[in-house]
Amino acid sequence: xxxxxxxxxxxxxxxxxxxxxxxPSSKIYGSDISKKNQERAIxxxxxxxxxxxxxxxxxxxxxxxxxxDKSISVISKILDKINNKTLVFDVGSTKGAICxxxxxxxxxxxxxxxxxxxxxxxxxxxxxxxxLYINKTNIICEIDKTDIKIRTKALEIFKLLNMNIIYMDSxxxxxxxxxxxxxxxxxxxxxxxxxxxKEKNEKNIFDLAGSGFESTVRLAKxxxxxxxxxxxxxxxxxxxxxxxxxxxxxxxxxxxxENDETSLSYILNNTNRIKEIxxxxxxxxxK
Amino acid sequence: xxxxxxxxxxxxxxxxxxxxxxxPSSKIYGSDISKKNQERAIxxxxxxxxxxxxxxxxxxxxxxxxxxDKSISVISKILDKINNKTLVFDVGSTKGAICxxxxxxxxxxxxxxxxxxxxxxxxxxxxxxxxLYINKTNIICEIDKTDIKIRTKALEIFKLLNMNIIYMDSxxxxxxxxxxxxxxxxxxxxxxxxxxxKEKNEKNIFDLAGSGFESTVRLAKxxxxxxxxxxxxxxxxxxxxxxxxxxxxxxxxxxxxENDETSLSYILNNTNRIKEIxxxxxxxxxK
Numbered sequence: 001x002x003x004x005x006x007x008x009x010x011x012x013x014x015x016x017x018x019x020x021x022x023x024p025s026s027k028i029y030g031s032d033i034s035k036k037n038q039e040r041a042i043x044x045x046x047x048x049x050x051x052x053x054x055x056x057x058x059x060x061x062x063x064x065x066x067x068x069d070k071s072i073s074v075i076s077k078i079l080d081k082i083n084n085k086t087l088v089f090d091v092g093s094t095k096g097a098i099c100x101x102x103x104x105x106x107x108x109x110x111x112x113x114x115x116x117x118x119x120x121x122x123x124x125x126x127x128x129x130x131x132l133y134i135n136k137t138n139i140i141c142e143i144d145k146t147d148i149k150i151r152t153k154a155l156e157i158f159k160l161l162n163m164n165i166i167y168m169d170s171x172x173x174x175x176x177x178x179x180x181x182x183x184x185x186x187x188x189x190x191x192x193x194x195x196x197x198k199e200k201n202e203k204n205i206f207d208l209a210g211s212g213f214e215s216t217v218r219l220a221k222x223x224x225x226x227x228x229x230x231x232x233x234x235x236x237x238x239x240x241x242x243x244x245x246x247x248x249x250x251x252x253x254x255x256x257x258e259n260d261e262t263s264l265s266y267i268l269n270n271t272n273r274i275k276e277i278x279x280x281x282x283x284x285x286x287k
Numbered sequence: 288x289x290x291x292x293x294x295x296x297x298x299x300x301x302x303x304x305x306x307x308x309x310x311p312s313s314k315i316y317g318s319d320i321s322k323k324n325q326e327r328a329i330x331x332x333x334x335x336x337x338x339x340x341x342x343x344x345x346x347x348x349x350x351x352x353x354x355x356d357k358s359i360s361v362i363s364k365i366l367d368k369i370n371n372k373t374l375v376f377d378v379g380s381t382k383g384a385i386c387x388x389x390x391x392x393x394x395x396x397x398x399x400x401x402x403x404x405x406x407x408x409x410x411x412x413x414x415x416x417x418x419l420y421i422n423k424t425n426i427i428c429e430i431d432k433t434d435i436k437i438r439t440k441a442l443e444i445f446k447l448l449n450m451n452i453i454y455m456d457s458x459x460x461x462x463x464x465x466x467x468x469x470x471x472x473x474x475x476x477x478x479x480x481x482x483x484x485k486e487k488n489e490k491n492i493f494d495l496a497g498s499g500f501e502s503t504v505r506l507a508k509x510x511x512x513x514x515x516x517x518x519x520x521x522x523x524x525x526x527x528x529x530x531x532x533x534x535x536x537x538x539x540x541x542x543x544x545e546n547d548e549t550s551l552s553y554i555l556n557n558t559n560r561i562k563e564i565x566x567x568x569x570x571x572x573x574k
Binding site: 117118119120121136137139164166176177179180181183184185186187188189190191192193194195196197198199202204205206207208209210211212213214215216217218219220221222224227228231232235238239241242243244245246248249250252253256257259261264265267268269270271272273274275277278 | 404405406407408423424426451453463464466467468470471472473474475476477478479480481482483484485486489491492493494495496497498499500501502503504505506507508509511514515518519522525526528529530531532533535536537539540543544546548551552554555556557558559560561562564565
């Protein structure tokens with residue numbers, strides 16, 4: 001099987017490792033807008049060969065793993081040139097715009113819109129890790145627009161990676177991830193910003209950082225190249241999520257100001273339920 | 288050496304394990320307001336014996352590891368009854384009120400105000416883990432108010448636990464931890480609350496939670512019994528920290544609403560510095 005990967009960062013590089021482990025005889029071709037990343041992907045043996053996107057029509061499977069603002073035009077160009085059996089899929093964190101823009105593409109049936117709930121705060125080919133996709137949830141959007149044979153091929157791959165498949169329309173997907181994923185990144189980035197601004201002496205942050213601060217601020221280490229376009233593309237939902245988050249912070253502030261121990265304790269106890277909700281979630285990477 | 292521990296939860300229970308590992312011949316006595324916790328601490332072999340606080344005057348070292356709103360009166364009562372060689376110390380997350388209230392205690396010299404930057408989101412005796420204190424930062428406040436011999440005893444213990452000691456006045460301590468520790472807990476609790484409110488179907492949260500959400504929301508699993516009094520006791524600093532955090536969230540929201548890619552990318556890149564700041568922080572537990 002010939003696998004083409006456009007974008008050799010954390011997501012593309014890790015996919016290369018995982019697909020190789022389930023299809024050892026597959027040959028992996030890659031391409032990245034950064035020549036340095038391409039060379040590094042070869043050095044790290046993530047891919048077997050660098051090839052130009054224009055040659056991607058020779059592939060059986062193509063993964064597009066680049067920032068979401070670049071995906072639409074790149075996927076569209078790839079779909080123009082593929083053979084009729086090629087599966088093209090993406091791993092972007094927003095799905096509404098991409099699905100809408102590809103709606104009328106003559107080869108829409110060769111594309112599968114997917115969003116694996118997998119990642120770490122690191123980026124680039126050196127961030128690639130084996131097992132990133134294994135056992136993770138993969139959200140597939142608008143499955144009915146993907147040809148049956150192409151779907152089957154994709155599901156076969158995801159099954160071998162032991163992924164838990166969830167089907168969702170692209171618009172509700174973007175609403176849910178605004179809360180469960182994007183807001184986490186925003187709360188973490190703004191926590192980092194607030195603390196850096198306050199602690200002019202950075203040695204203080206280092207000295208005082210317990211494991212609590214470290215895990216809450218972990219996502220603030222994430223790649224701005226990945227997250228700037230995600231925040232802008234999912235603007236409408238993210239703005240609402242921030243508003244609700246700010247409203248909760250203001251309520252809490254007022255309760256603290258008023259020494260309202262009963263309400264404070266009630267809110268913390270009620271939010272503790274997240275423990276039960278997440279109880280059986282297992283993430284082997286990115287923690 | 289006779290060690291007394293008042294409060295047999297995560298902090299007290301873990302201290303029992305760690306002190307036993309560096310002073311294997313020490314005998315550990317414990318007490319908890321919850322009889323169930325006391326029994327469990329014996330079952331788990333965290334302590335050798337349950338004794339009443341009133342007998343704590345026989346101890347060489349006493350750790351008070353109970354919620355901060357209870358600490359002041361308990362420490363004061365213990366200081367009333369100890370022998371003149373006993374070291375009493377606490378591990379509370381706020382230090383201003385406790386130091387102020389004990390200022391005029393005749394045995395103030397036997398007390399050392401400390402705050403180890405160590406913990407996990409779990410609580411109770413079952414949450415006790417070996418190594419929680421090892422290699423962690425320990426903030427000591429107002430050291431000059433502790434008698435030299437008592438100080439020496441404390442520093443010997445902390446040295447054996449390989450703790451990194453930082454000295455700070457209690458008021459600046461409360462300001463710094465409001466940002467580097469308490470705000471993390473607030474941002475995490477409010478993230479959990481916002482997501483739970485939005486996702487009426489909790490299965491959605493479970494399915495969509497990637498490792499990013501999990502680590503950002505981890506602190507929302509923390510004990511309300513511990514954190515309610517911390518938030519109230521450090522009210523002044525925490526209210527300011529929330530205001531600065533909310534202000535940053537609003538700035539970010541406006542930038543996203545205005546599609547201001549340059550400012551958004553600038554902020555994310557600038558906050559990425561947290562990666563360098565925290566680079567060499569090692570936390571072996573609680574991650």
